[in-house]
Amino acid sequence: MYRYDEFDRKFLEARVAQYRDQVRRRLAGQLSEDEFRSLRLMNGLYLQLHAYMLRISIPYGTLSSAQLRGLAHVARRWDKGYGHFTTRQNIQFHWIRLEDTPDILAYLATVQLHGIQTSGNSFRNITTDPFAGAAADEIEDPRPYCEIVRQWAALHPEFSFLPRKFKIAINATPEDRTAVKIHDLGLNLRRNEQGELGFQVLAGGGLGRTPILAQTVRDFVPRRDMLAYITACLRVYNQYGRRDNLFKSRIKILVQALGIDRYREAVETEFEAMGDERAALALPDAAVAAMQAQFAPPSYPDASDDEADLTRARAAEPEFARWVKYNVKPHKAAGHAIVVVSLKRHGKVTGDCSAGQMELLAELAERLSFGEIRITHDQNMVLPHVRKSALYDLWLRLAAAGLATPNIGLASDIICCPGLDYCGLATARSIPISQALATNLAKREEDIGPLQIKISGCINACGHHHVGHIGILGLEKNGAESYQITIGGSDGANAALGTIVGPAVPAHEVAAAVDRLIDVYLRLRRDGEQFPDTCRRVGAAPFKEALYVAR
Amino acid sequence: MNDRTFQLVTGNRLHDGRVVYFAGDGNWTPEIGKARLVEDKDGAALLAEAQAEPPPHPAIGLTLVEAVRDGDRVVPVTLREQIRAHGPTIAYGA
Numbered sequence: 001m002y003r004y005d006e007f008d009r010k011f012l013e014a015r016v017a018q019y020r021d022q023v024r025r026r027l028a029g030q031l032s033e034d035e036f037r038s039l040r041l042m043n044g045l046y047l048q049l050h051a052y053m054l055r056i057s058i059p060y061g062t063l064s065s066a067q068l069r070g071l072a073h074v075a076r077r078w079d080k081g082y083g084h085f086t087t088r089q090n091i092q093f094h095w096i097r098l099e100d101t102p103d104i105l106a107y108l109a110t111v112q113l114h115g116i117q118t119s120g121n122s123f124r125n126i127t128t129d130p131f132a133g134a135a136a137d138e139i140e141d142p143r144p145y146c147e148i149v150r151q152w153a154a155l156h157p158e159f160s161f162l163p164r165k166f167k168i169a170i171n172a173t174p175e176d177r178t179a180v181k182i183h184d185l186g187l188n189l190r191r192n193e194q195g196e197l198g199f200q201v202l203a204g205g206g207l208g209r210t211p212i213l214a215q216t217v218r219d220f221v222p223r224r225d226m227l228a229y230i231t232a233c234l235r236v237y238n239q240y241g242r243r244d245n246l247f248k249s250r251i252k253i254l255v256q257a258l259g260i261d262r263y264r265e266a267v268e269t270e271f272e273a274m275g276d277e278r279a280a281l282a283l284p285d286a287a288v289a290a291m292q293a294q295f296a297p298p299s300y301p302d303a304s305d306d307e308a309d310l311t312r313a314r315a316a317e318p319e320f321a322r323w324v325k326y327n328v329k330p331h332k333a334a335g336h337a338i339v340v341v342s343l344k345r346h347g348k349v350t351g352d353c354s355a356g357q358m359e360l361l362a363e364l365a366e367r368l369s370f371g372e373i374r375i376t377h378d379q380n381m382v383l384p385h386v387r388k389s390a391l392y393d394l395w396l397r398l399a400a401a402g403l404a405t406p407n408i409g410l411a412s413d414i415i416c417c418p419g420l421d422y423c424g425l426a427t428a429r430s431i432p433i434s435q436a437l438a439t440n441l442a443k444r445e446e447d448i449g450p451l452q453i454k455i456s457g458c459i460n461a462c463g464h465h466h467v468g469h470i471g472i473l474g475l476e477k478n479g480a481e482s483y484q485i486t487i488g489g490s491d492g493a494n495a496a497l498g499t500i501v502g503p504a505v506p507a508h509e510v511a512a513a514v515d516r517l518i519d520v521y522l523r524l525r526r527d528g529e530q531f532p533d534t535c536r537r538v539g540a541a542p543f544k545e546a547l548y549v550a551r
Numbered sequence: 552m553n554d555r556t557f558q559l560v561t562g563n564r565l566h567d568g569r570v571v572y573f574a575g576d577g578n579w580t581p582e583i584g585k586a587r588l589v590e591d592k593d594g595a596a597l598l599a600e601a602q603a604e605p606p607p608h609p610a611i612g613l614t615l616v617e618a619v620r621d622g623d624r625v626v627p628v629t630l631r632e633q634i635r636a637h638g639p640t641i642a643y644g645a
Contacts, residue, residue: 098567099567
């Protein structure tokens with residue numbers, strides 16, 4: 001993991017001191033709310049329905065045990081004993097007091113955490129594959145590149161006044177567990193025909209009011225030119241992105257308005273014109289290697305890949321077998337596995353994690369995963385490097401803490417935003433819908449197979465509903481909550497936006513409607529087809545009909 | 552439930568962000584039942600009264616909220632304000 005140096009530490013110290021004084025002046029009435037709002041947002045402090053909300057950045061979703069313990073401490077001491085993991089691999093605390101925030105940020109700085117650039121018109125968290133550095137299918141660990149981009153992006157003087165927020169994702173596998181195509185800028189690590197490393201660069205993706213998938217700007221940018229090329233992409237956005245209309249200010253609108261060809265032309269022109277600056281931003285192999293050294297793989301002990309013990313344990317305990325089947329993924333090192341920790345216990349709140357659970361995971365990570373934990377963009381956690389021989393004992397500990405629901409990738413593994421129960425932007429509740437669906441589908445989710453349900457409590461789409469196999473959007477109609485359902489979305493390599501399947505329905509009809517849609521899928525699917533494949537093949541008509549007839 | 556609507560003023564407390572209601576006479580209360588209620592036509596005046604405080608004003612984001620009386624309960628008309636008054640509708644926390 002990247003370790004802060006003296007410069008980083010001093011920077012955070014100064015930042016916290018500056019913020020502490022801003023809070024003092026605010027509480028004394030020397031700063032108005034209008035003057036203070038943008039200052040607190042620069043440190044990730046929002047005002048929501050019930051309290052202040054603090055969003056802490058978890059760079060590319062990677063935490064050390066010490067950091068996870070730090071978050072648990074914040075939850076216990078300054079919040080209501082829990083935190084919420086988000087679709088950008090960050091954490092939110094929902095019950096924060098303004099007067100506590102300087103102490104909270106001072107404390108978090110001691111474990112290399114902060115809330116900088118988790119809000120406002122700046123670069124946001126650089127997200128990546130939660131299995132980075134462990135997955136068998138990755139070309140290289142993407143995280144060193146994430147850290148390089150993070151440092152480049154942090155308080156970049158030229159890009160401190162972007163038209164709007166800017167979200168970057170970096171992926172290094174063919175599968176894409178990072179939802180690259182719904183990002184403002186996406187980078188796919190790849191090799192060219194000569195075997196050299198570089199990036200496919202995509203731009204203009206985003207959800208919200210106007211969902212659009214990112215398009216390819218260039219198929220291959222040599223690794224050395226990564227930062228220079230990103231600079232060119234940003235420079236064009238910074239110059240031509242709209243600042244006159246909040247709803248048209250993201251890069252997706254610019255790319256759509258220009259068309260990808262004209263956007264690409266502008267980027268390539270800028271890139272060519274950069275001259276000496278390009279050399280200054282170049283990433284020589286030595287620089288990349290130095291950063292990669294900070295993310296060196298753990299010294300895996302020789303661990304047998306022999307699965308005899310595992311097979312015995314699975315045969316003896318069907319619950320363990322189920323957990324291994326859905327929550328354990330292949331690792332590149334022999335004898336090891338990737339464990340997905342489910343934060344989707346049926347009937348609980350998706351993505352929420354108690355302080356006690358965080359402390360347990362920190363301890364388990366220390367003992368069994370080289371002190372490392374990851375956050376996924378679908379609101380689960382990961383222990384990335386677990387010996388197969390330790391899986392059974394790990395499962396027992398996780399199960400005792402409610403962290404072993406065997407549902408990763410299944411119907412109850414729902415992405416759900418906080419919605420109207422917490423969020424000032426929401427138009428409807430989302431959490432009760434996710435709970436109703438999870439408990440209703442639990443008994444048949446294994447039969448259904450992989451299914452991604454995503455729920456947003458408003459048009460801003462923090463729950464990624466546009467790219468759910470089944471997407472649900474909570475709106476308000478005549479003072480009552482009303483839910484629009486879409487089908488056929490997906491967020492991986494074959495990303496697609498969902499199609500609306502009928503008029504919006506009231507809350508108490510959502511579970512039945514989703515049941516009908518799943519019944520259609522089960523009836524029509526061919527061998528191995530996942531839900532979006534069937535949607536693509538048969539179209540929306542059979543699904544729409546099932547909902548119409550049911551009404 | 553009586554259909555007659557009233558106006559009250561709400562905001563979030565500056566120092567801790569908690570939901571508060573204007574109780575009149577410069578006082579703020581976390582309990583909606585203790586909020587000062589006025590006729591619809593007097594809403595603007597109530598808001599002005601609630602806003603009139605030397606800095607630091609104890610509350611931020613002040614708005615008028617429409618509510619009805621239900622026995623001795625005060626019930627906001629919108630779901631959003633009901634949730635602000637009584638907290639998340641789901642079990643949360645450790």
